Amino acid sequence: MPNFTLNGISVDVPDGTTILQAAKTVGIEIPHYCYHPKLSIAGNCRMCLVEVEKFPKLQIACNTHVTEGMVVKSNTEKVKEAVTGVLELMLIHHPIDCPICDQAGECGLQIYYMKYGLHKSRYALEDKVHKKKVQDIGGQIVLDAERCILCSRCIRFLQEVTHTSELEFFQRSNHSEISIFPGEPLNNNYTGNLADICPVGALTSKDFRFKCRVWFLRGAKSICPGCANGCNVEAHFKGDILYRFQPRQNDEVNQTWMCDPGRLEYKRANDARLLTPVVREDGSPRAASWEAVFSAVAFRLWETMEKDGPESVAVIASPQFSNEELYLTRKLAEEVLRTPNLGFSPRTPGNGISDDFLIKADKNPNTRGAQLLGISEEKFEDIVRKVAGGKVKALLVFGNSIADFSEEETERLLADVPFVVQVGTNEGVVSRAAHAVLPSASFVERGGTFTNHAGRVQRFWMGFPPRGKSRNAIEIITGLANRLGAGWKFAGESSVFRAITGSEAPFAGMSYESLGESGHVAGGKG
Amino acid sequence: MELVLTKHFGNERYRHLDTYTELGGYEALRKAFSMSKEAIVEEVKKANLRGRGGAGFPAGVKWGFLPKDLSRPRVLVINADEGEPGTFKDRLIMSRGPHLLIEGIVITCYALETHVCYIYIRGEFAREEGILQEAVDEAYAKGFLGKDILGAGFDLDVTIHRGAGAYICGEETSTINSIEGKRGWPRVKPPFPASVGAFGRPTIVNNVETIADVPWIVTHGGDRFHALGGAEKNGGTRLVGVSGPVNRPGIYELPAAVSLREVIYTHAGGLKDGKTLKAVIPGGSSTPVLKANEIDVTFDIESMQKAGTMTGTSGVIVIPEGTCMVRALSVLMNFYAHESCGQCTPCREGCGWLAKILHRIENGQGRKGDVALILDVCDHMMGRTICALADAAVMPAQSFIWKFREEFDQHIRDQKCPYGNRF
Numbered sequence: 001m002p003n004f005t006l007n008g009i010s011v012d013v014p015d016g017t018t019i020l021q022a023a024k025t026v027g028i029e030i031p032h033y034c035y036h037p038k039l040s041i042a043g044n045c046r047m048c049l050v051e052v053e054k055f056p057k058l059q060i061a062c063n064t065h066v067t068e069g070m071v072v073k074s075n076t077e078k079v080k081e082a083v084t085g086v087l088e089l090m091l092i093h094h095p096i097d098c099p100i101c102d103q104a105g106e107c108g109l110q111i112y113y114m115k116y117g118l119h120k121s122r123y124a125l126e127d128k129v130h131k132k133k134v135q136d137i138g139g140q141i142v143l144d145a146e147r148c149i150l151c152s153r154c155i156r157f158l159q160e161v162t163h164t165s166e167l168e169f170f171q172r173s174n175h176s177e178i179s180i181f182p183g184e185p186l187n188n189n190y191t192g193n194l195a196d197i198c199p200v201g202a203l204t205s206k207d208f209r210f211k212c213r214v215w216f217l218r219g220a221k222s223i224c225p226g227c228a229n230g231c232n233v234e235a236h237f238k239g240d241i242l243y244r245f246q247p248r249q250n251d252e253v254n255q256t257w258m259c260d261p262g263r264l265e266y267k268r269a270n271d272a273r274l275l276t277p278v279v280r281e282d283g284s285p286r287a288a289s290w291e292a293v294f295s296a297v298a299f300r301l302w303e304t305m306e307k308d309g310p311e312s313v314a315v316i317a318s319p320q321f322s323n324e325e326l327y328l329t330r331k332l333a334e335e336v337l338r339t340p341n342l343g344f345s346p347r348t349p350g351n352g353i354s355d356d357f358l359i360k361a362d363k364n365p366n367t368r369g370a371q372l373l374g375i376s377e378e379k380f381e382d383i384v385r386k387v388a389g390g391k392v393k394a395l396l397v398f399g400n401s402i403a404d405f406s407e408e409e410t411e412r413l414l415a416d417v418p419f420v421v422q423v424g425t426n427e428g429v430v431s432r433a434a435h436a437v438l439p440s441a442s443f444v445e446r447g448g449t450f451t452n453h454a455g456r457v458q459r460f461w462m463g464f465p466p467r468g469k470s471r472n473a474i475e476i477i478t479g480l481a482n483r484l485g486a487g488w489k490f491a492g493e494s495s496v497f498r499a500i501t502g503s504e505a506p507f508a509g510m511s512y513e514s515l516g517e518s519g520h521v522a523g524g525k526g
Numbered sequence: 527m528e529l530v531l532t533k534h535f536g537n538e539r540y541r542h543l544d545t546y547t548e549l550g551g552y553e554a555l556r557k558a559f560s561m562s563k564e565a566i567v568e569e570v571k572k573a574n575l576r577g578r579g580g581a582g583f584p585a586g587v588k589w590g591f592l593p594k595d596l597s598r599p600r601v602l603v604i605n606a607d608e609g610e611p612g613t614f615k616d617r618l619i620m621s622r623g624p625h626l627l628i629e630g631i632v633i634t635c636y637a638l639e640t641h642v643c644y645i646y647i648r649g650e651f652a653r654e655e656g657i658l659q660e661a662v663d664e665a666y667a668k669g670f671l672g673k674d675i676l677g678a679g680f681d682l683d684v685t686i687h688r689g690a691g692a693y694i695c696g697e698e699t700s701t702i703n704s705i706e707g708k709r710g711w712p713r714v715k716p717p718f719p720a721s722v723g724a725f726g727r728p729t730i731v732n733n734v735e736t737i738a739d740v741p742w743i744v745t746h747g748g749d750r751f752h753a754l755g756g757a758e759k760n761g762g763t764r765l766v767g768v769s770g771p772v773n774r775p776g777i778y779e780l781p782a783a784v785s786l787r788e789v790i791y792t793h794a795g796g797l798k799d800g801k802t803l804k805a806v807i808p809g810g811s812s813t814p815v816l817k818a819n820e821i822d823v824t825f826d827i828e829s830m831q832k833a834g835t836m837t838g839t840s841g842v843i844v845i846p847e848g849t850c851m852v853r854a855l856s857v858l859m860n861f862y863a864h865e866s867c868g869q870c871t872p873c874r875e876g877c878g879w880l881a882k883i884l885h886r887i888e889n890g891q892g893r894k895g896d897v898a899l900i901l902d903v904c905d906h907m908m909g910r911t912i913c914a915l916a917d918a919a920v921m922p923a924q925s926f927i928w929k930f931r932e933e934f935d936q937h938i939r940d941q942k943c944p945y946g947n948r949f
Contacts, residue, residue: 043714044869046910057909063714085906089875122899127882150868169709169868172692174878176868 809838
């Protein structure tokens with residue numbers, strides 16, 4: 001545990017800590033571009049120069065390890081002059097096209113210029129070296145070589161994280177640029193991260209290109225709903241429209257990365273949404289008030305239970321729903337509908353890719369949660385058999401699809417059920433077949449917890465209220481249960497989670513506070 | 527005076543093994559095999575053999591940086607990427623006395639318990655590579671390289687690796703990267719090559735001339751080698767290259783105690799065609815320039831330092847009156863701007879910037895404040911980068927301006943080159 005002095009502050013750090021890392025722990029900012037906590041040290045940007053006693057030259061903080069008694073200063077005139085100098089050199093060939101650059105507002109050059117620069121340009125405009133702009137280099141990325149500061153983060157990411165090495169430096173001196181090899185575009189499932197780690201506007205996202213200025217965006221801490229890995233993300237939105245996901249650091253789950261398919265999952269919250277309750281009578285759907293749809297659904301469920309017995313009612317839960325919602329789904333089936341027919345399937349339509357890094361074959365965020373809450377896959381198969389055999393008279397479907405059934409299979413399955421209710425977020429074959437559609441809030445319009453493939457229970461937070469007339473599924477399930485006489489008194493997801501921790505062994509001892517941002521593994525394994 | 531290296535360089539056949547051995551070659555190796563490894567290193571330390579690649583670091587001390595344990599195999603890299611403008615001494619050794627280098631390599635590797643050596647030779651040295659390869663092949667054939675050398679139970683393999691012509695590949699960690707097949711640019715230190723070098727192994731990188739001196743040291747002892755230099759801490763002779771308008775340009779083997787004036791006027795025969803001396807770049811283009819009245823300085827590393835310059839690679843560039851210093855510096859700066867590897871911001875952007883300012887000054891388009899701007903950009907480059915290339919560009923730039931400021935100002939004032947030059 002060496003002790004050293006940074007700007008007069010005495011700091012204890014573990015062995016092997018660099019000055020830059022140590023500074024972070026005491027809240028002292030040392031500017032840097034090429035350093036990234038998850039990548040190897042390049043030491044090329046020269047922004048993190050600091051004064052170290054006994055060293056005649058300024059040292060780079062990113063590659064200088066703290067030793068006992070070291071005296072470091074990052075606030076002297078000499079350091080300031082050096083940082084400003086490096087920044088000036090970095091900017092001489094920059095096109096300063098901020099008005100049309102997607103990075104503007106979150107650009108390292110802008111941020112540091114305001115903090116450490118504020119110098120007037122001394123470089124002759126006609127001397128600028130021009131490089132190729134707007135290059136589609138594959139994946140989700142557009143390259144603008146002119147804006148690049150050659151920090152090599154992208155190159156190191158592709159060497160060290162994806163091991164695909166599509167980008168390299170070409171040329172030398174101030175003609176240096178990064179590029180792909182001719183005819184060999186980015187070819188991995190993690191290209192979107194390049195736009196995140198690029199500190200400037202050189203690598204930007206094709207999907208986000210020209211969509212929104214970043215300063216209009218607000219963020220919600222969320223979990224990617226795209227697969228069982230549960231990558232921590234920040235969901236960026238303006239009004240009630242989502243614009244992008246960016247990964248949030250969680251070293252137990254996704255470090256600081258996320259996959260390309262996951263990055264586009266936000267679109268689900270925008271497109272083809274179910275935004276108003278619908279009741280279908282005599283084959284034609286019509287918009288209804290929540291009161292009307294609740295009454296209609298409650299009446300038909302009660303009628304079916306009375307006439308054909310509770311076994312004629314079935315509930316298909318969804319691993320797309322939160323632990324809280326699944327718990328209430330189970331409670332509804334067991335205590336209110338009193339039916340043994342409750343199951344779920346983790347299978348999803350389409351061919352799910354997977355790898356040994358972040359992408360899981362299971363495309364649901366909460367399969368493990370459903371399993372831990374005792375909702376079974378066998379029961380699902382049982383329900384499908386009963387539906388096909390005409391034994392199910394009322395079917396409550398959570399989610400937008402049923403297992404990995406094709407549209408035709410789903411249509412055929414639901415055709416003979418006298419009463420189908422959907423609680424879901426998006427239009428599709430289920431909403432078209434349902435006799436009542438109860439639109440529920442998307443992942444960013446509600447809070448709760450998902451349990452990932454490894455059993456890690458992770459919170460996600462509400463960004464904005466449910467769009468249109470859609471409602472939080474907790475409200476929907478509770479509303480339905482209470483209209484069937486349940487008398488539940490849940491107020492929000494936290495009250496449901498408290499109930500879960502009280503009765504469900506794997507979740508015992510957890511609380512929203514203890515989960516924090518990085519979550520806990522169910523069953524008390526840390 | 528006793529010559530360490532060039533004694534037989536006049537003999538065309540000296541580059542062949544038979545002639546080399548007839549003239550006493552590889553006797554030092556036989557002696558070395560009879561010595562302990564420590565004793566050899568000790569002699570080299572006593573010899574005060576300072577690295578001939580430019581930095582002048584004592585070779586024996588450098589060898590001491592190798593980790594003591596032998597669990598990881600060690601590598602010796604010979605830096606034959608002689609790229610410093612004004613320098614052409616290693617080329618002479620490789621073409622005239624390649625076995626001196628090879629013998630030095632075997633002795634050094636034996637002393638350092640190294641069994642692998644790479645000779646990284648400059649891409650443009652196609653002819654020298656041919657001669658050197660021939661010599662290596664001869665040495666293998668006669669048992670001076672390969673398995674069980676001279677029956678001493680010592681194995682050594684030497685591989686010649688030809689570069690592709692980048693100046694930066696002469697920087698030792700770039701050399702190593704290039705040998706590994708990577709982009710030839712400097713590595714961030716630490717770790718230093720002595721602990722993590724070529725292919726991750728402890729590595730020593732030495733200049734051709736440095737290693738070629740080793741056989742003589744083993745034969746005659748470190749003390750005698752040190753005495754040859756005639757200056758404290760500067761052992762042996764140096765190959766001094768003189769270029770420019772002198773009567774006898776070329777390579778001279780001289781002790782450190784010789785003065786720059788003697789080099790130019792005695793050995794190189796003074797300036798030709800009655801020209802007068804204006805300035806001297808004493809140790810390759812990266813070393814600070816000296817004015818004509820500053821050449822009464824001896825060539826040893828410490829005296830040159832005191833004079834504000836460096837012995838460097840001892841490539842003396844003679845600049846006569848009538849030379850435009852702005853143009854001269856501009857030519858140099860174009861070189862550094864072209865050769866900057868592009869890794870560190872200050873060097874990548876700074877060298878190019880300096881080149882562009884100088885270009886416009888020389889072309890009569892200099893702006894008020896340009897000279898101050900050059901000095902300011904220099905301040906932002908010096909000592910702020912991974913390797914010394916930025917420093918190598920800054921040292922001539924600063925010294926040219928400090929010593930010939932009026933010439934730069936005049937270009938800007940008159941908006942033209944007083945010598946009538948234009949690019």
